[in-house]
Amino acid sequence: MRCTGAVSLAALVLINGCWAGDWPQFRGPSASGVGDGTKPPVKWDATKGTNIVWSVEIPGLADSSPIVWGDQVFVTTAISSDPKQTFRTGLYGDTDPVNDNSPHQWKVLAIDKKTGKILWEQTAHEGVPKTKRHPKSSQASPSPVTDGKVVVAYFGSEGLYAYSVGGKLLWKKDLGLQNAGWFFDPDSEWGAASSPVIYKNMVILQCDRQKDSFVAAYDLKDGKELWRTARAEIPSWGTPTIVSGKDHTEVATNAPRAIRGYDADTGKQLWTLGPNSEVVCTTPVFSQGLIFVTAGYPPVQPIYAIRIGSSGDLTLKDGKESSDAIAWSKQRGGVYLPSPLVYGEHLYTVSNNGILTAYEAKTGVRVYQQRVGEGGSFVASPVSAAGKLYITSEDGDVFVVKAGATYELLSKNPMGEPILATPALAGDVLIIRGARHLFAVAE
Amino acid sequence: MHRIAGLVLATALALCAADVNEELLAAARKGDLVAVKALIERGAALETKTPYGQTPLYVAAMNGHDETVQFLLDKGANTDVTDTFYKESMLGFVLQRKHYGVAKMIIAKGGNADKQLADVAETGQADLVQAVLEKGKPGQAALDSAYEAAIGDKQAAIAELLKKAGAHEPAAAVQVDAKVLDSYTGTYKTEQFPLDIKVFVKEGKLYMQGTGQPEFAPKPKSATVFEFPPAHIEVEFDSAASFTLKQGSMNLKFKKAVTQ
Numbered sequence: 007m008r009c010t011g012a013v014s015l016a017a018l019v020l021i022n023g024c025w026a027g028d029w030p031q032f033r034g035p036s037a038s039g040v041g042d043g044t045k046p047p048v049k050w051d052a053t054k055g056t057n058i059v060w061s062v063e064i065p066g067l068a069d070s071s072p073i074v075w076g077d078q079v080f081v082t083t084a085i086s087s088d089p090k091q092t093f094r095t096g097l098y099g100d101t102d103p104v105n106d107n108s109p110h111q112w113k114v115l116a117i118d119k120k121t122g123k124i125l126w127e128q129t130a131h132e133g134v135p136k137t138k139r140h141p142k143s144s145q146a147s148p149s150p151v152t153d154g155k156v157v158v159a160y161f162g163s164e165g166l167y168a169y170s171v172g173g174k175l176l177w178k179k180d181l182g183l184q185n186a187g188w189f190f191d192p193d194s195e196w197g198a199a200s201s202p203v204i205y206k207n208m209v210i211l212q213c214d215r216q217k218d219s220f221v222a223a224y225d226l227k228d229g230k231e232l233w234r235t236a237r238a239e240i241p242s243w244g245t246p247t248i249v250s251g252k253d254h255t256e257v258a259t260n261a262p263r264a265i266r267g268y269d270a271d272t273g274k275q276l277w278t279l280g281p282n283s284e285v286v287c288t289t290p291v292f293s294q295g296l297i298f299v300t301a302g303y304p305p306v307q308p309i310y311a312i313r314i315g316s317s318g319d320l321t322l323k324d325g326k327e328s329s330d331a332i333a334w335s336k337q338r339g340g341v342y343l344p345s346p347l348v349y350g351e352h353l354y355t356v357s358n359n360g361i362l363t364a365y366e367a368k369t370g371v372r373v374y375q376q377r378v379g380e381g382g383s384f385v386a387s388p389v390s391a392a393g394k395l396y397i398t399s400e401d402g403d404v405f406v407v408k409a410g411a412t413y414e415l416l417s418k419n420p421m422g423e424p425i426l427a428t429p430a431l432a433g434d435v436l437i438i439r440g441a442r443h444l445f446a447v448a449e
Numbered sequence: 450m451h452r453i454a455g456l457v458l459a460t461a462l463a464l465c466a467a468d469v470n471e472e473l474l475a476a477a478r479k480g481d482l483v484a485v486k487a488l489i490e491r492g493a494a495l496e497t498k499t500p501y502g503q504t505p506l507y508v509a510a511m512n513g514h515d516e517t518v519q520f521l522l523d524k525g526a527n528t529d530v531t532d533t534f535y536k537e538s539m540l541g542f543v544l545q546r547k548h549y550g551v552a553k554m555i556i557a558k559g560g561n562a563d564k565q566l567a568d569v570a571e572t573g574q575a576d577l578v579q580a581v582l583e584k585g586k587p588g589q590a591a592l593d594s595a596y597e598a599a600i601g602d603k604q605a606a607i608a609e610l611l612k613k614a615g616a617h618e619p620a621a622a623v624q625v626d627a628k629v630l631d632s633y634t635g636t637y638k639t640e641q642f643p644l645d646i647k648v649f650v651k652e653g654k655l656y657m658q659g660t661g662q663p664e665f666a667p668k669p670k671s672a673t674v675f676e677f678p679p680a681h682i683e684v685e686f687d688s689a690a691s692f693t694l695k696q697g698s699m700n701l702k703f704k705k706a707v708t709q
Binding site for chain 2: 097102189190191192193284304305338359360361372375377381
């Protein structure tokens with residue numbers, strides 16, 4: 007284990023209310039996946055220790071992504087008392103859940119970003135999981151979120167927990183059974199995955215389940231419910247995105263029955279758009295005044311570029327691909343698990359089988375389509391910084407691709423274990439969560 | 450006034466019926482036989498459907514609840530149900546989940562013997578094939594197709610059952626010149642779908658493989674048209690550089706991106 011030293015001051019640029027060294031939620035500032043102002047590494051090899059600053063074993067299983075604030079990295083995990091529990095990786099369409107009825111511990115850990123030392127860990131909950139999980143999922147799939155003072159962890163049916171960044175439990179909240187599973191057979195429980203997000207003094211959650219779905223805001227200070235809006239919605243797994251326009255802020259949500267926008271301050275629904283896939287796992291991203299939403303399951307696999315500030319039913323008339331509210335759209339080409347990425351002038355999507363497609367973000371014109379690596383399964387969402395895209399395969403390789411109108415693979419970096427979580431960019435350090443370890447990578 | 454009261458009553462009754470039907474679907478899904486019986490007694494509709502066209506029998510069967518399945522079958526529940534989303538038959542889902550006991554119960558009630566034979570032949574379960582042949586009378590085309598598939602899959606016991614039932618020997622395979630097959634090899638892409646298909650020749654046969662999927666060997670119908678009945682796929686080469694893949698309502702045009 008070695009330390010690369012302090013992050014360069016030059017890299018500390020204020021982006022979206024947090025420093026470039028911070029990655030406060032799933033996919034970083036505004037869920038964008040963009041870490042501009044940071045300079046992450048291009049080449050490393052975890053199997054040989056090359057450019058690995060530190061690695062630390064994290065017990066249990068979790069799909070949740072690491073988040074970073076200042077010198078602390080926060081992760082969540084669920085530890086089954088059955089030591090054989092693991093992820094089932096690969097490309098498959100099986101719907102049967104993992105039914106692990108053994109007692110679990112749900113934990114939040116804070117780790118020193120410089121050394122990898124565990125600074126504190128708190129057990130949020132203990133018990134038998136209230137719902138099953140998808141073989142690719144875990145009992146700790148939602149990523150935590152922080153504003154630099156409070157760290158909020160959501161464990162689905164096991165509740166919502168807020169800690170100080172020093173590790174003191176501030177409040178907790180039972181949100182009831184979060185039965186998110188297969189629409190076709192509600193007993194095929196796959197577990198919750200939508201991550202909490204923070205807006206002003208609120209933590210906002212999208213809880214799409216078999217019955218009584220809702221989006222709600224809770225006071226960051228004490229967990230008091232500030233608003234709740236019911237949704238006629240079936241289970242979904244995408245994280246809501248906070249989208250700020252000139253005079254208002256929206257919560258954009260992606261789900262099967264509709265893609266929707268809500269007033270972030272009140273929860274009032276502003277707009278709705280369909281059709282969409284019947285299973286939705288991706289998170290909307292916002293760039294250049296457009297909200298990009300995609301999904302990749304039948305009956306349609308759409309990509310929409312929605313203008314912020316729209317209202318009402320934005321559903322396009324038959325045969326139309328654009329309107330005053332929709333800059334462009336496609337009903338094919340949307341992707342299933344990795345969320346899309348807008349970087350520079352381009353929208354990038356990564357399909358489950360590792361096909362990277364680049365579009366002109368403003369027009370939807372396809373620029374290129376290219377397989378990344380030799381195939382396999384891709385679950386983690388792509389992130390980007392310093393003119394590069396970081397694309398992570400489930401097999402445990404991180405591909406670094408030059409951003410832009412032509413495909414150029416810069417490196418393939420083995421991690422030595424499966425990866426399902428989306429990496430975090432923290433200054434010049436890339437934080438990668440594997441199935442068993444958390445790695446800090448820097449050149 | 451009476452008319453308004455009547456409308457209110459009708460609306461209330463309709464809502465109650467919706468509730469009881471939803472409860473029946475939930476009980477059948479969980480295999481709660483006591484609740485299923487009580488809800489049927491209370492007037493729940495035997496053929497009520499989920500938004501995806503699944504009936505109580507469908508959801509009980511796909512979850513392998515044999516006692517509930519038997520009760521619903523005894524009540525006369527329809528076995529020829531196909532869902533509206535995946536377009537999969539009840540028996541198809543039951544077989545996917547390997548609830549073979551439940552499959553036998555459904556087959557024993559009859560139904561579309563052609564479809565049932567196609568479904569069970571793929572499982573490799575000879576006793577289920579026997580059950581379909583005993584209960585129904587699959588048409589000649591269904592028998593022949595299942596027989597050919599069984600031979601291809603080296604399912605000797607199933608092939609023998611089908612032959613005894615009257616399946617015809619498959620026609621001799623169309624022979625395509627090796628040079629023509631070689632000309633098709635390469636990796637193909639389509640703009641309509643994020644999937645590459647690799648086309649290659651192995652032991653004199655044309656094979657195809659989608660990204661991340663198992664390889665399959667489509668059978669030549671001619672020098673340019675190939676079919677793979679188990680997945681309802683037809684591939685037509687319009688040159689050595691492109692083909693059209695038809696599957697269900699999909700019609701995808703692939704172009705060769707890489708020559709091997």
